[in-house]
C-alpha cells in the first residue's frame with residue numbers, strides 16, 4: 001500500500017523563482033493495482049512520482065510504502081531502492097556504460113545478484129522491450145533515439161521491482177514498439193502481481209491498461225477513481241486541457257449529428273463495435 | 285514559385301556508420317533516392333532504427349554518403365568547400381531540444397547561429413525578432429531557456445533555426461517529448477511557415493495524425509524507402525503499414541475495419557470529419573434503403 005498524506009513539493013523554496021509543483025496531495029494506492037496518472041504539462045506528475053520513488057523529499061507531508069515512511073530514521077533505504085523502479089521521463093540521458101548489456105545490468109549488479117541471474121535478467125528484459133541480442137554488445141551511443149529509450153526501460157525492468165513507475169515511457173517509440181512494450185508491462189503486472197503507476201497522455205492507452213486513474217491539475221490531485229468512472233467525464237477532462245483521442249472526437253461528433261453511439265468511447269475496438277451495431281440495425 | 289523545382293536531390297545513397305563496419309554488416313541506408321521539391325511539406329515515417337535520423341543528417345552534410353550523392357540547391361554535400369552554402373540553406377532541429385539550446389537567455393540562443401554565420405548585428409536583431417514571433421515566443425525573449433516547458437524549449441530550438449533563414453527546415457521528431465497540446469502548437473507553427481513563408485519542411489514523426497497533414501509521406505523500412513506518395517495513398521495501404529510496425533490515423537483504421545465488415549467504405553479517409561461524414565452518409569443510405 002502507498003499512502004500519501006498532505007504531500008507538497010516546492011522547487012527552489014525561498015528563492016525568487018519559488019513555485020509549488022505539488023500541493024497537498026493525499027491519496028492511498030492499493031498494492032497490485034495498475035494506476036494511470038494524467039494531467040497537462042507542468043501539472044506536477046513527474047514531481048509527484050519522483051517523490052513516490054524516493055528520489056526527492058516532499059517539502060511537507062509524508063509518504064508511506066508498505067508500512068515504511070520514506071526518509072524516516074527507520075526506513076530501510078536499500079530495500080526501498082530495489083523495491084521501486086522508476087523509468088524517468090527522458091531516460092535515455094541516464095545511459096552511460098560502454099555496452100548496452102552493461103547498462104541494463106547496472107541495477108541487478110548493484111543488487112548483488114549472482115552473475116548467471118544477472119545474465120538471465122538482462123536477456124529477458126531486452127526481450128521484453130524488443131531489443132535484438134546483437135544490440136547488447138553495442139555502445140548505447142551508437143543507437144537510434146527509440147533504441148536508447150528501450151535500453152533505458154529494460155534497465156529498470158531487469159531489477160524486477162515490486163512497484164514499477166513509468167513516466168511517459170513510450171515517447172519516441174514507433175507504433176508497434178509502443179503497443180508491444182505496454183502489452184508486456186500489462187502482462188508483467190498480471191503475472192507478477194506488481195503495482196504499476198503509468199504517466200501517459202494517451203487516453204487510449206490508459207483506458208486499455210489501467211484499473212484506476214489519478215488526474216492532476218496545477219499541482220493538485222483533482223480526480224482519483226476507477227478508470228471507467230474517470231472516462232465518463234469527457235467534459236471535465238477537456239476543461240482540464242486534456243486532449244481526447246481522434247476516435248473519441250469521431251464518436252462525439254457522430255452523436256451530435258444524431259447517430260446513436262454512447263458517450264465515453266476511448267478505444268477503436270469499442271467504437272467499431274458500437275458503430276457496426278447501429279449500421280447493422282439499419283440494414284436489417 | 286515553381287513548385288516542381290527540386291531543392292534537394294538524393295541519388296542512390298548508401299551509408300554505413302564506421303564504428304559498426306564489420307564483414308557482412310548491413311548498411312543503414314540502402315540505395316535511397318528521393319527528390320524534395322521547393323515549398324513542399326514532407327513527412328518521414330519508419331520504425332525505430334530504420335534510418336530516419338541518419339537520412340536527415342545527410343540533408344545538411346552532418347553525414348555524407350558512402351556511395352551516391354546528395355545535392356542541396358545544386359551543391360554537392362560531399363564537397364567540404366560547399367559546407368557553408370549547404371548549412372545556411374538547411375536548418376536542422378534535432379530529436380531533443382536540450383542538445384540544441386546553448387545560451388542562458390532565449391534571444392541570445394536564437395542569435396547564436398546567425399552570429400556564427402557572420403550576419404551583421406542589425407540584421408541579427410531583425411532575424412531574432414522575426415523568428416521568435418514566428419513561433420509565438422516573443423514575450424519570453426529575456427527568459428532562461430532551461431526554465432521553459434518542453435514545448436516552449438522546442439519552439440526556441442525551431443526559432444534558432446529560423447533565424448538562419450534556411451530554405452529547408454528539417455525536424456527530427458520535433459514533438460516526441462510534448463503533450464498533445466504542445467504537439468498541436470508545434471504542428472500549427474510549422475504548417476504556417478510552410479504555407480505563408482513557402483518554407484520547405486521535412487518532418488520525421490511517429491504520430492500518424494501529424495504525417496496525415498503533410499503534402500507527401502515517405503516510409504523507410506530497414507534503410508530503404510518502401511513507400512511514398514500522398515498521405516491518402518500511403519495510409520490506404522493499411523495492412524502493409526501495420527506489417528512493418530507502423531500505424532494509420534484512427535479515422536483511417538475505423539473506416540478500414542468497417543469496410544472489412546462489408547460496409548461501403550473507402551480507406552482514403554484521414555481526418556475525423558471525413559470519417560464522420562462517411563459514416564453518416566452510409567447510415568442515411570442504409571436508412572433510405574429501408575424505406576424502399
Ligand SMILES: Nc1ncnc2c1ncn2[C@@H]1O[C@H](COP(=O)(O)OP(=O)(O)OP(=O)(O)O)[C@@H](O)[C@H]1O
Pocket residue numbers: 141142143144145146147172174301303304312330331332333334335336337338339
Ligand atoms: N552514431 C552511430 N554509430 C553507429 N551506429 C549508429 C549511430 N547512430 C545510429 N546508428 C544505427 O543506425 C541505424 C539507424 O539509426 P537512426 O538513428 O537513423 O534511426 P531512426 O530511424 O532515426 O530511429 P528512431 O525512430 O529510433 O529515432 C540503427 O540501427 C542505429 O543503431
Ligand SMILES: Nc1ncnc2c1ncn2[C@@H]1O[C@H](COP(=O)(O)OP(=O)(O)O)[C@@H](O)[C@H]1O
Pocket residue numbers: 011012019020021039040041042043044045046047048
Ligand atoms: N527542476 C526544476 N526546477 C524548477 N522548477 C521545476 C523543476 N522541475 C519541474 N519544475 C516545475 O514544477 C512544475 C511541475 O512540473 P512537473 O512535475 O515536471 O510536471 P509534469 O510532469 O506534470 O509535466 C512545473 O511548473 C515546472 O515548471
Ligand SMILES: [Mg+2]
Pocket residue numbers: 045046047089167
Ligand atoms: Mg513530466
Ligand SMILES: [Mg+2]
Pocket residue numbers: 144145146336337338379456
Ligand atoms: Mg531518430
